[in-house]
Every structure is written in structure tokens, then in C-alpha cells.
Amino acid sequence: MTVSADDLQMLEDTARLWVRENAPARAGLGRDPALGPAQWRAAAEMGWAAAAVPEEAGGAGFGFTGLGALLGEIGREIADMPLLANGIAAALVARHGSDKARADILPGLLGGQLRAALAIGEGAHHGSALATTARQQDGGWVLEGRKSWVAGGADADVLLVAARGDRPMLFLADGKAVKVEAIDSVDGRAFAHVLLDGVAVAEDALLVGNGDLVAHATGLARIGLAAEMVGAGERALEIIVDYLKTREQFGRKIGSFQALQHRAALMLVDLELARSCVQAALAAADEEREDLEELAILAKYMAGEAIHLISTEMVQMHGGIGMTAEHVAGNYIKWARVSEALLGGNALLAERYATIRGY
Amino acid sequence: MSDFRAEVREWIAANLPDSIRTPMPEEEIPWGGRNASFPNPQSRQWLEAMIAKGWTAPTWPAAYGGGGLDAAQAMILQEELERANARPALFSFGLWMLGPVLLEYGTEEQKQRFLPPIVRGEIRWCQGYSEPGAGSDLASLRTRAEDKGGHWLVNGQKVWTTYADKADWIFALVRTDPAAPKHQGISFLLIDLRTPGVSVRPIELISGSSPFCETFFDDVKVPKENMVGPLNGGWTIAKKLLQYERQNVSAVGFGGDRSVRIEDLAKQAVGEVDGRIADGALRNRIARHNLYDRAVDLTTRRSQIDTDSGSVGALTSVVKYASAKANQARGELAVELLGLDGLGWSGGNFDPRDLAETRKWLRSKGNSIEGGTSEINLNVISKRVLGLPD
Ligand SMILES: Cc1cc2nc3c(=O)[nH]c(=O)nc-3n(C[C@H](O)[C@H](O)[C@H](O)COP(=O)(O)OP(=O)(O)OC[C@H]3O[C@@H](n4cnc5c(N)ncnc54)[C@H](O)[C@@H]3O)c2cc1C
Numbered sequence: 001m002t003v004s005a006d007d008l009q010m011l012e013d014t015a016r017l018w019v020r021e022n023a024p025a026r027a028g029l030g031r032d033p034a035l036g037p038a039q040w041r042a043a044a045e046m047g048w049a050a051a052a053v054p055e056e057a058g059g060a061g062f063g064f065t066g067l068g069a070l071l072g073e074i075g076r077e078i079a080d081m082p083l084l085a086n087g088i089a090a091a092l093v094a095r096h097g098s099d100k101a102r103a104d105i106l107p108g109l110l111g112g113q114l115r116a117a118l119a120i121g122e123g124a125h126h127g128s129a130l131a132t133t134a135r136q137q138d139g140g141w142v143l144e145g146r147k148s149w150v151a152g153g154a155d156a157d158v159l160l161v162a163a164r165g166d167r168p169m170l171f172l173a174d175g176k177a178v179k180v181e182a183i184d185s186v187d188g189r190a191f192a193h194v195l196l197d198g199v200a201v202a203e204d205a206l207l208v209g210n211g212d213l214v215a216h217a218t219g220l221a222r223i224g225l226a227a228e229m230v231g232a233g234e235r236a237l238e239i240i241v242d243y244l245k246t247r248e249q250f251g252r253k254i255g256s257f258q259a260l261q262h263r264a265a266l267m268l269v270d271l272e273l274a275r276s277c278v279q280a281a282l283a284a285a286d287e288e289r290e291d292l293e294e295l296a297i298l299a300k301y302m303a304g305e306a307i308h309l310i311s312t313e314m315v316q317m318h319g320g321i322g323m324t325a326e327h328v329a330g331n332y333i334k335w336a337r338v339s340e341a342l343l344g345g346n347a348l349l350a351e352r353y354a355t356i357r358g359y
Numbered sequence: 360m361s362d363f364r365a366e367v368r369e370w371i372a373a374n375l376p377d378s379i380r381t382p383m384p385e386e387e388i389p390w391g392g393r394n395a396s397f398p399n400p401q402s403r404q405w406l407e408a409m410i411a412k413g414w415t416a417p418t419w420p421a422a423y424g425g426g427g428l429d430a431a432q433a434m435i436l437q438e439e440l441e442r443a444n445a446r447p448a449l450f451s452f453g454l455w456m457l458g459p460v461l462l463e464y465g466t467e468e469q470k471q472r473f474l475p476p477i478v479r480g481e482i483r484w485c486q487g488y489s490e491p492g493a494g495s496d497l498a499s500l501r502t503r504a505e506d507k508g509g510h511w512l513v514n515g516q517k518v519w520t521t522y523a524d525k526a527d528w529i530f531a532l533v534r535t536d537p538a539a540p541k542h543q544g545i546s547f548l549l550i551d552l553r554t555p556g557v558s559v560r561p562i563e564l565i566s567g568s569s570p571f572c573e574t575f576f577d578d579v580k581v582p583k584e585n586m587v588g589p590l591n592g593g594w595t596i597a598k599k600l601l602q603y604e605r606q607n608v609s610a611v612g613f614g615g616d617r618s619v620r621i622e623d624l625a626k627q628a629v630g631e632v633d634g635r636i637a638d639g640a641l642r643n644r645i646a647r648h649n650l651y652d653r654a655v656d657l658t659t660r661r662s663q664i665d666t667d668s669g670s671v672g673a674l675t676s677v678v679k680y681a682s683a684k685a686n687q688a689r690g691e692l693a694v695e696l697l698g699l700d701g702l703g704w705s706g707g708n709f710d711p712r713d714l715a716e717t718r719k720w721l722r723s724k725g726n727s728i729e730g731g732t733s734e735i736n737l738n739v740i741s742k743r744v745l746g747l748p749d
Contacts (some may be wrong), residue, residue: 240481244749253748255747255748256747260747261737261738261747263740264741264747265680265736265740269677272677273654273677274654275655276657276660277653277654280657280662301647302651347643349650350643350647351639351642354622354635354636358622359636359642359646
């Protein structure tokens with residue numbers, strides 16, 4: 001099945017050191033100039049993209065729990081790396097791809113030579129609405145539609161596209177076959193809108209499996225994002241607590257004021273609640289449980305609550321310095337809001353949860 | 360499925376009586392004790408079956424009547440019990456609070472004497488911590504225990520002692536060295552409530568029930584061997600017990616009856632459209648509440664795994680804080696949704712179900728006070744977990 005507690009800890013420790021060394025969070029506006037293909041190549045060489053793929057299929061066999069641990073480490077440094085997309089795309093292709101896709105595309109996804117993007121959502125607040133269509137033609141399919149806020153969309157070699165045929169379907173599409181429009185987002189991450197203007201794909205580009213694979217992929221993406229968000233919240237809280245322990249006013253550490261202590265404690269409460277949900281959702285993904293979508297919503301929702309609070313307090317508890325572009329707090333709060341909105345914000349997630357639960 | 364899971368599932372199917380698969384009304388909570396009552400005879404049958412397996416205390420050693428399970432097996436057992444909607448076989452301060460510290464700090468003789476009756480629900484325990492002058496600042500407690508050679512002589516008063524009027528024994532914090540700094544003169548003492556000089560007086564709560572009492576000690580003689588841990592070393596044990604309390608009381612949802620689902624109350628309040636709560640804003644609030652509640656349950660379980668594998672720790676205050684918040688939010692929602700029907704006190708004009716919701720709402724206000732207040736738990740988190748300075 002999945003990874004042992006000891007192996008998981010080792011994976012996490014190694015990843016923490018590596019991300020801190022190679023892709024640390026930084027202050028300053030815009031895209032991180034130090035981040036590029038080099039980091040991704042190195043991470044891929046360590047086998048990270050293969051984490052959730054079983055060993056029989058050429059993967060590392062760490063399960064989604066293992067992938068989630070790595071995403072948490074990337075989230076800690078709010079590093080813009082395509083692990084979420086590659087890790088999930090690789091797992092989906094390994095499990096649901098055609099023989100040809102598994103032969104031609106999977107190895108590149110696992111090794112990181114091919115960069116994937118998840119072209120699922122069509123609006124920051126409408127993670128599960130699906131207007132993109134798939135129409136059968138000449139023994140293959142033609143995809144028509146527009147995907148928005150696709151992480152890594154501009155650099156992707158392979159896109160995992162959600163489209164509606166006679167049911168929600170998932171296709172692999174060539175990055176060169178689509179038009180992309182890069183976005184200058186508030187958090188400096190590399191998002192793009194992706195235009196599918198009559199993109200023809202072969203029959204073997206279709207992913208095949210039981211149930212609604214689009215819902216499944218959306219669930220996995222939400223869980224992966226929630227794992228990053230818990231990582232980011234964890235690191236942001238560490239930075240806050242460090243500041244509370246060092247900054248002095250009125251002749252004492254500001255962390256000795258009970259008003260601030262309680263607010264810090266409340267952040268930990270929300271963070272730990274979110275962590276429990278992410279762990280449960282990752283386990284559900286590994287066990288291929290029926291209630292995956294529910295747990296994915298729960299994880300993303302609670303991670304959103306936690307990181308909203310923590311990132312807001314991060315600016316406030318640093319005082320003036322927290323408002324400056326010289327401090328990292330601004331980058332955490334921007335990253336947080338974008339992540340909260342991606343794949344459905346909390347109002348939408350709650351509505352969807354009510355639907356699933358029958359009220 | 361693992362062999363153990365299959366075995367447990369089969370055993371539950373064979374032994375769990377039908378009525379024990381339904382939500383538990385307050386009056387059927389099986390508290391055990393010398394005067395145990397079982398308004399539903401199947402509760403007794405279920406308790407006896409569980410005792411025979413040692414599964415009222417799944418992780419305690421078999422030598423003391425426990426199930427001898429490891430943490431992973433205990434989790435499987437719990438999952439299977441939940442899957443079958445089984446009620447807990449026994450509610451007990453002995454199981455949740457005293458037992459775990461006896462296992463860690465008790466002498467072999469004390470373990471053999473006190474643990475098996477806890478597992479079997481024969482002795483019901485209550486907790487003698489708080490005093491009129493010592494609540495959050497528990498270590499300032501003043502109930503005295505003097506060394507009289509052959510016994511301890513106890514004088515003083517406890518307060519808010521839940522179920523002291525129904526319990527058989529009390530585990531109490533007593534001052535054994537008034538001259539020492541306050542944390543260093545406290546000992547942990549076990550007292551039979553039938554001992555002459557002990558008296559209890561029930562106190563009425565805002566919810567109208569009287570679960571807790573004042574407990575008075577007037578020249579009470581307690582055998583020397585009833586002290587747990589070293590003389591004047593009670594504070595460490597007291598704190599450890601509080602961690603178990605916070606963990607376990609949260610795990611049983613403060614014993615609150617959740618059989619009425621909040622979404623059903625909402626449907627009744629504003630009507631349904633296509634089977635859904637008609638009002639979207641309300642539906643969103645209910646969903647958000649339920650999401651939070653589920654996150655609390657998952658965290659409580661995480662904390663339980665820590666506890667079963669022998670490391671009570673960082674999560675206990677988180678869980679205590681959050682489960683109190685969730686249960687109180689539930690109570691407020693219920694009363695809000697019932698409108699004025701949720702604000703009756705008694706009598707035939709009200710639906711008994713609604714009257715029960717009103718009482719639960721009032722009782723839930725204590726959740727952020729009992730077992731250490733929410734403010735104190737936030738103090739614990741900020742100082743001990745986050746390491747913030749004094
Ligand atoms: C339903 C219920 C059942 C109980 N059962 C038992 C029992 O079985 N056995 C037992 O021994 N006790 C029991 N208690 C007592 C409970 O443990 C105490 O009430 C609790 O510890 C608070 O003490 P107090 O009532 O003296 O309030 P106080 O300590 O006087 O607190 C008053 C207020 O001040 C706040 N406060 C106090 N100190 C601080 C601080 N340092 N920082 C910030 N805020 C602070 C508190 O949070 C609270 O809001 C029970 C209480 C309730 C409500």
C-alpha cells in the first residue's frame with residue numbers, strides 16, 4: 001500500500017532541507033527570479049513526481065500520503081514548482097491511461113522531462129463547472145473550451161484536460177496544440193489561461209476508469225493543494241512565533257502579551273484541524289475510498305480557513321515591517337488568497353459539501 | 360481486510376444487541392458503579408460482552424482486565440464499533456482519567472486493586488480537583504491531608520465535583536505540605552466516599568440538572584496505601600490526568616447526544632426545495648459548521664492514536680478547545696433554528712425533543728469551562744506547544 005511512518009519522516013526531512021536550500025520563500029514583488037527549470041529538474045531526479053505511482057508502474061510507491069508530504073514541504077516555502085500537477089498527472093495516467101499513454105508519456109512525467117499541467121478549472125470560483133466540450137471526430141476527439149488559472153499552463157508539455165462529452169471526461173493534450181495566455185497574478189506564480197480551439201486528440205488520449213474521473217482528478221488536486229496550504233500555514237506560523245519571541249516593546253517580548261498568545265494558539269488550533277483533514281484525505285486517496293470528494297472538500301476548506309487566518313495575522317503581528325515588500329509576509333498572504341480561491345473557494349466548497357451530504 | 364478486523368466485525372455482529380445500535384438517550388448512559396442502573400437491559404448485556412473481551416479498556420494490559428490491544432488494533436476496534444453504530448459500553452471517569460495515570464504512576468498493588476473494577480464498571484469514580492478558591496489556578500488548592508501515622512486525615516472542600524452524589528470513590532488532590540511552594544506540596548489521594556466525614560451536596564446548573572456537587576471532608580481517615588505516586592509529587596500526576604481528561608472527554612463529544620442532525624432542524628425551520636435546505640445562506644452556515652465538526656472529529660482521532668501509542672501531548676489542548684467550540688456552536692444553531700420553540704423550559708406545549716435541545720444548548724456552555732477553561736487551554740498551547748515567553 002503506502003509508505004511507513006519512518007520512511008515518510010525521512011522523505012519529509014530530506015525534502016525540507018532541499019526546498020529550504022534550493023527554493024526558499026523570499027521577500028519582494030513579482031515572480032521569484034531565482035526559480036526556474038533547474039529546481040524542477042533536480043526535484044524530478046530525486047523521484048518526487050513518481051511519489052504517488054506504484055512501484056509496479058515505475059513509480060516510487062509512496063502513495064498520495066508520500067506525495068502530500070512532499071507538497072507540504074514545497075508549500076512551506078511557497079515555492080512555485082509543478083509537483084502537484086506532475087505528481088497527480090503521473091498517478092492518473094499510470095492508473096487510467098491507455099497503453100500508449102503509459103508507454104509514451106508516463107516515463108517523461110515520472111522523470112520530470114515532461115511537465116504537466118492540470119487544465120481542469122474554468123474559473124477561480126467554479127472549480128467543478130465544466131463548459132469545455134469533447135466531440136467525437138475521425139476516431140478521436142475534438143476539445144473546445146477555455147481553462148483558466150492553470151498552474152504552469154504556459155510551460156506545460158502535457159495537459160490533463162477536463163471536458164464534457166456524454167459525461168465528464170479526462171484527456172491528455174499536447175502543450176503545443178493549445179494557445180496560452182500568461183497571467184500576471186498577485187502572488188507571482190506562473191498561471192495561464194489555456195484556450196482549446198478545436199484541439200484534436202486521439203482516442204488513446206482518453207483516460208478510462210470507473211466513476212467520474214473529472215470529479216476524482218478535482219478531488220486529488222484539491223487534496224494536493226490543501227497539503228501545500230497546510231505546509232504554508234505551518235511555516236508562516238513558525239515565522240510569526242519567532243517574531244513574537246524576539247521583537248520587544250514596552251520592555252518585554254511581544255510574545256508575552258496574552259492577547260497575542262491566544263491569537264497564536266488559535267492559529268495552531270486551525271492548523272492542526274486542517275492537518276488532520278489533509279491526512280485523512282490523503283489516506284482516502286490511497287485507499288481509493290468512495291468518500292474521496294467529501295474529504296477533499298473538507299481538506300481544502302479547512303486548509304483555507306487556517307491559512308486565511310494565519311496569513312492575515314502574519315502581516316498584523318509583524319507591524320509595519322509586515323506591510324513592506326522587504327518582508328516575506330506579503331508573499332504568504334498573496335499566495336494564501338490565490339490558493340484559497342483556486343479549485344473553489346470556501347463558500348463554493350461548503351455548498352458542494354451540502355449537496356453531497358443531501359441537504 | 361486484516362484478520363483482526365474481520366474477527367472484530369464478526370464478534371460485533373454476533374454480540375451487539377439491536378437497541379444498542381441506536382443513538383443513546385441521556386438516561387441510558389451506562390455509568391456503572393455500585394448502584395449501576397440499566398433502564399435498558401441490553402445495555403447490561405452489551406457491557407458484559409465487552410468486559411469479557413477486555414474491550415471497555417482496549418489498550419490496558421490483560422493482566423488488569425484490559426484488552427491488551429496495541430494502538431493500531433485499538434483503532435480498528437473503534438472504527439468497527441463506529442461502523443456498527445455501537446454505543447459505548449461504559450462511560451467512566453475511571454477509564455478516561457484515573458486508569459491511565461494509575462497504569463503509569465500506581466504501584467503494582469494499586470493497579471491490581473483498582474484497575475479491574477474500573478474495566479468492569481463496578482466502581483464509579485469522580486474527580487476532586489476544583490475548590491472554591493482554586494479553579495484555573497488549581498495548584499492553590501487548600502484541602503489538607505495530614506499524616507497521622509497510620510492514616511491521612513483529610514479536611515477541606517471540593518466543588519463542581521461531577522457526579523460526587525452518584526460515585527463510589529473520588530480521586531482527589533490534597534495539600535500535604537503547606538510550607539512548600541504551591542506546586543510542590545500537593546499529593547494525589549484515592550478516597551472511598553463511604554468513609555465517615557465525607558458529605559456531598561448537589562448543585563443545580565443553568566440547564567436544570569444537577570450533575571455536580573460540593574464535596575466536604577471533615578476529619579476523613581484515609582489509609583496510607585491510597586496515595587498514588589510520591590508524597591508531595593501529586594502535581595505531575597494531576598497534570599497528566601488533565602491531558603487524558605481533555606483527550607477523552609472530547610472523544611465522547613462531552614457525552615452530548617447528537618442523534619438530532621442539525622441539517623434536519625434547518626430543513627424543518629425553513630423548508631426544503633428538492634430535498635435541500637431552502638435558504639442558501641443558512642445551508643452554507645450549516646455546511647460550514649458540519650465541516651468544522653468533522654475536522655474536530657478527525658483531530659480527536661489523531662490525538663487518540665497518540666494517546667494509545669503512549670504519547671499524550673500537543674494535541675490534547677487543541678482538541679479540548681475545538682470540540683468545546685464545535686459542541687457549543689451546535690447548541691447555538693439548534694436553538695436558533697428552533698426559534699421560540701427552542702426556548703421553552705418544560706410542559707406539554709413543547710415537543711420533548713425541542714426541550715432536550717434547549718437543555719443541551721445550556722449544558723454545552725460548560726464545555727469551555729470543565730476540564731480546564733478554553734482560555735487556560737489556549738495558555739497551554741501558547742506556552743507549552745508554541746513556546747511563547749512569560
Ligand atoms: C460542567 C462542569 C463540570 C465540572 N466537573 C468538575 C469535576 O468533576 N471535578 C472538578 O474538580 N472540577 C470540575 N469542574 C470545575 C472546572 O474544572 C473549573 O470550573 C474550571 O477549572 C475553572 O475554574 P473556576 O470555575 O474557578 O473559574 P476561574 O478560574 O475563576 O475562571 C474565571 C474566568 O477567568 C478566566 N481565567 C482564569 N485564569 C486565567 C488566565 N490565567 N488567563 C486567562 N483567563 C483566565 C477563565 O478562563 C474563566 O473564563 C467542572 C466545571 C464544569 C463547568
